Amino acid sequence: MNQTFHNNHVHIQDINYFQLRHVFESGQTFRWQKQSNNQEYIGIAQERVLQIKYCNDHSLLLNPCNQSEFKNIWEPYFDFRRDYSMIYHELIKDSILRTAVEYGCGIRLLNQDPWESLISFILSSNNGIPRIKKIIQLLCSRYGKEIYFNDQKYYLFPDPQTIASLSIKDLLECGMGYRGIYVFETSKMIHEGFPLYDLKAYGYQNAKQMLLTLPGVGPKVANCILLFSLGYKEAFPVDVWIKRIIELLYNTTFNTPEKAQDFAINHYGKFAGFAQQYMFFYARETGIGKK
């Protein structure tokens, strides 16, 4: 990987194991929007707006982005420092997983903000991805700070204090349904000092136990936060899609999500989170195992 810095953007040459659609359409993030040219996404993350575009010379454009922002913000966010070739070749050793991994090649696990992930995945429970996006967009457009890019208005994700100061009614009007109360209570706990950002140093088990004390956070949501924002790549979120596809691929059944998770950690070890993401994308894109 090789970068050239221009006035206010970066070109990354020799990019491999990175496909925009596989990164942004694999259910890990909700605020990136595909643009009409199909090779470009614009998203809000890390308190910024970013355009990311796949160019015909096989380079990747990040805009706006200076050298310091690349090093400190977007390189970690997009997990550019990780060797995905190694992970890819490790996972395809499993002949059963191989098809899904080959299909999803180009997926990356983003390193997102824990607060935004926490609220987003509380909202994800028993919900559909398009509606999750709609709720989050409504929440941000009403209560997030405005920022501009190309004369267009975008909105940051509101901070804990802001959401904690809203009423349940405000949250319900964003379409949260019964999850509104969870979002409200959890926001209060974060605002009152819950050490969300310290969990990166707690170790997987301790961090998970802490997350489970937050209203609206059960095993699946906790694993999403651990995997997508706290750096625990061994986390293995089990939703209905993962349960179905893993039972189908390995010709077995699990009584509880915990059993499926135990199976995964035994099988994939510290790469469980990557295996999960490949399987999720594969199952949804192909419809294999769909009800």
Add this chain to the structure above:
DNA sequence: ACCCAGGGTGACG
């Protein structure tokens, strides 16, 4: 009208 969605909670054995 019915079932499903990146599930969690509380009540019941």
Add this chain to the structure above:
DNA sequence: CGTCACCATGGG
């Protein structure tokens, strides 16, 4: 410890 009805909302 495991099971299960219920939860608000929109789409198929």
